[in-house]
Amino acid sequence: MPxxxxxxxxxxxADTKKPLATIEQTIERAIGLCGTIEGTEVxxxxxxxxxxxxxxxxSYLELPLRDHSAVDGYALGxxxxxxxxxxxxxxAGETAARRLxxxxxxxxxxxxxxxPGTEAVxxxxxxxxxxxxxxxxxxxxxxxxIRCRGEDVSSMDTLxxxxxxxxxxxxxxxxxxxxxxxxxxxxxxxxxxxxxxELRDPGVGMGPGSIxxxxxxxxQALLAEERIDITDLGIKPDKRDVISACLAExxxxxxxxxxxxxxxxxxEDHIKPAILDAGGQIESWCMAIKPGKPITLGRLDKAVFLGxxxxxLACFVDFLLVGRPLLDSLEGRPTAFPSVRNARxxxxxxxxxxxxxxxxxxxxxxxxxxxxxIEKIGRAGSAxxxxxxxxxxxxxxxxxxxxxxxxxxxxxxPFKSQMML
Ligand code: AMP
Ligand code: MG
Numbered sequence: 001m002p003x004x005x006x007x008x009x010x011x012x013x014a015d016t017k018k019p020l021a022t023i024e025q026t027i028e029r030a031i032g033l034c035g036t037i038e039g040t041e042v043x044x045x046x047x048x049x050x051x052x053x054x055x056x057x058x059s060y061l062e063l064p065l066r067d068h069s070a071v072d073g074y075a076l077g078x079x080x081x082x083x084x085x086x087x088x089x090x091x092a093g094e095t096a097a098r099r100l101x102x103x104x105x106x107x108x109x110x111x112x113x114x115x116p117g118t119e120a121v122x123x124x125x126x127x128x129x130x131x132x133x134x135x136x137x138x139x140x141x142x143x144x145x146i147r148c149r150g151e152d153v154s155s156m157d158t159l160x161x162x163x164x165x166x167x168x169x170x171x172x173x174x175x176x177x178x179x180x181x182x183x184x185x186x187x188x189x190x191x192x193x194x195x196x197x198e199l200r201d202p203g204v205g206m207g208p209g210s211i212x213x214x215x216x217x218x219x220q221a222l223l224a225e226e227r228i229d230i231t232d233l234g235i236k237p238d239k240r241d242v243i244s245a246c247l248a249e250x251x252x253x254x255x256x257x258x259x260x261x262x263x264x265x266x267x268e269d270h271i272k273p274a275i276l277d278a279g280g281q282i283e284s285w286c287m288a289i290k291p292g293k294p295i296t297l298g299r300l301d302k303a304v305f306l307g308x309x310x311x312x313l314a315c316f317v318d319f320l321l322v323g324r325p326l327l328d329s330l331e332g333r334p335t336a337f338p339s340v341r342n343a344r345x346x347x348x349x350x351x352x353x354x355x356x357x358x359x360x361x362x363x364x365x366x367x368x369x370x371x372x373x374i375e376k377i378g379r380a381g382s383a384x385x386x387x388x389x390x391x392x393x394x395x396x397x398x399x400x401x402x403x404x405x406x407x408x409x410x411x412x413x414p415f416k417s418q419m420m421l
Contacts, residue, residue, distance in 0.1 A: 020288035023356070027325045027335065029283060030297050034304045036332035037255050039186035045174045048166040050226030051184035052331045057160040059177050062150035066096070067118075069108045070145045074127060074134050075118040077104040079142050083133040090115070105134050114146055121145035153177070163333045185227070185331050191250040191303075192219055193233040195243055195261040195271065196310060201235065214312045214385070215260035222319055223258075227331060238262060240270040240277065248278035251301035255330055258323065261310035263296045271307045275300055288399055290355040292318040304330065311383045317358050317394065320413075343395065343412035346373040349404040351397070360387035361395030361412060374412050391415070 021029070040054040069075065076084050077100035084105035090097045092111030100106060100117035108114065108121060120140045127134045153159070159177060160170050166182065174182060199213040200206050213235055223230050233250055236243050243262075250257050262271040272282050280300030286293045291314035296307030306323055308315045325335040344367040351357065365373040374395050378387035393414040397404060404410070 020293070020355070021285050022288055023321050024337070026285070026287050026295065026297075026322055027337070029285075030304075030306070030322055030326045031329040031335060033283070033297055033299055034256075034326065034330050037185065037188065037330055040183050041186050042181045042183050045171055045179055045182050048182045048184055049168065049171065051166050051182075052227060052333050053160045053162055053164045053166060053170075054183045054185050054332075055162050056158050057174065057179065057182065059153050059155055059157045059159050061153070061177055062155050063153035063173075063176055064147050064149055064151065066149050067114045068092075068147050069110055069112050069114055069121045070147050071121060071123045072109050073121050073123040073125075073145065075100060075106040075108045075114050075121050076136075076140060077117050077119065078102050079119050080139045081136045083130075083135040086129075086132045086134055118146065119143075163331075165333060187227055187229045188256065188327060188330055189229050189231065189254045190223055190327075191231040191233050191254040191257045192216055192223070193243075193246060193250070193257065193259045194235045195238060195259055196235070197237045197268070199235045199261075215308070215310070215315045218312060218316060219258060219260065219308075219319060222316075222323075228327070238268040238270055240274050243270055244274035244277040247274060247280070247300055247305070251278070251280070251303040251305075254303045256304050256306065256326065257300065258306045258308065258319075260308045260315045263294045263307040263309055265294075271296060275305060275307075280305060287318075287322075288355045289317070289321070290357045292321070292358070293355070295322060297322075312385055313360075313383065313388065316388070320394075338413050340396075341372065341412045341414065343372045343374045343410045345395075345404045345406055345408040345410050346375045347404065348406060349376060351402060351404070353400050353402045356396060356399045357401075358394045358396045358413075360391035361393060362390055363392045363412075367407075372412055374410060 043051065084103055086107055087104045088097060089107040090112045091109040094112060096113035097106055097115040100115050106115060114121065119142050121144060122136045122140045123145065126137045159173050164170065194213045194216040198209055198211050200210045201213055220230060231254065233246060236246055247257060259271055262269045275282050275298050278300055280298050282296060282298040287295055291311060292309060294309050295318050298305040306326060308318050320338055328335045346364045360377045361374040362377055363372045364375045367373050376395060377390050378384060393412055396411040396413065
């Protein structure tokens, strides 16, 4: 009887039957494996950066709180040029001065409440003062330089939507609205494991065939977010029973287990059987991308399982393309494909079509239509790291692409976002 817990499209036999999955299909399936975690906590607004709002936050105030002056100048009891008679002075933090009558003016500073009867405020640079009289240099239109109560935020407006990733903009509007605390999703519990007999941490018995573990530190760095608590499960050898016991234990206390290595179909690739031994389910397939073709997803106990390829660049690409959306989905954030820009090639390249290909790329200029012109760095290779160091992002070509010429349309995934967040 076929094992229905394990659908494998990576094996040579299955490859001919099942087409490789697109990234979008893989993300959809990954998201299908997990619900949103339960549990919230209240944190100070200033410590909510990078966390996810658990609920909509509604404003109970209007912003601005009251009509006030946008400039240092004179509140005018009328429009036109005047002259107006100055009857007093008011600054930010004071209660609104008494009503201005027609023809009167009040010396006013930025942020000070405008008194009733104010038709407009004129900047101090635009008046001539003579004794207690001010005359505007031009006919001041009604409403000029007055910030009106509620013009920014009305009461009952949604300040922050459930699922929003909190950044400094949200902190600003919550602070302006008097919020000190925010209810956010509890932190995601993510366990991280490297598998491979050859892997060592520095200082731990390097042998003739050993290499330093790259993926675990790299994934720790990629997961270094406020919303995540990481458990480091270390390195495990290519031993099915050892890996299985480790995963079974981790599944009891984590929302997500991420491993790297051992997900191909080689004799020393034990991840899939180890999950099945531990009583889990595997949905394994290959993505039609390069690098990063083999990827394994599944469930074990309450945890979602993500098995990334061992080659560091493949591991990096698959984490960004599938791991991040999976984390977002677990946390109830809208899952977005990494931000992508249209770009133009600054190079030539002949390639075999079939898989969508990602490559480290650097921005070398701007095209006539204002698109970034990108250069592919180094030779292809899923184990190479040096090109990443020089790269500004990942370039990508579609699966059908067989050649790239200077000026060809490409996609570009910048490492750094346009915002400083
Ligand atoms: P695997 O997916 O286990 O077949 O590994 C593919 C390649 O990636 C092999 O050359 C491994 O030595 C290498 N590799 C696997 N895991 C890691 C790791 N954590 N750090 C660096 N290289 C790795
Ligand atoms: Mg291995």
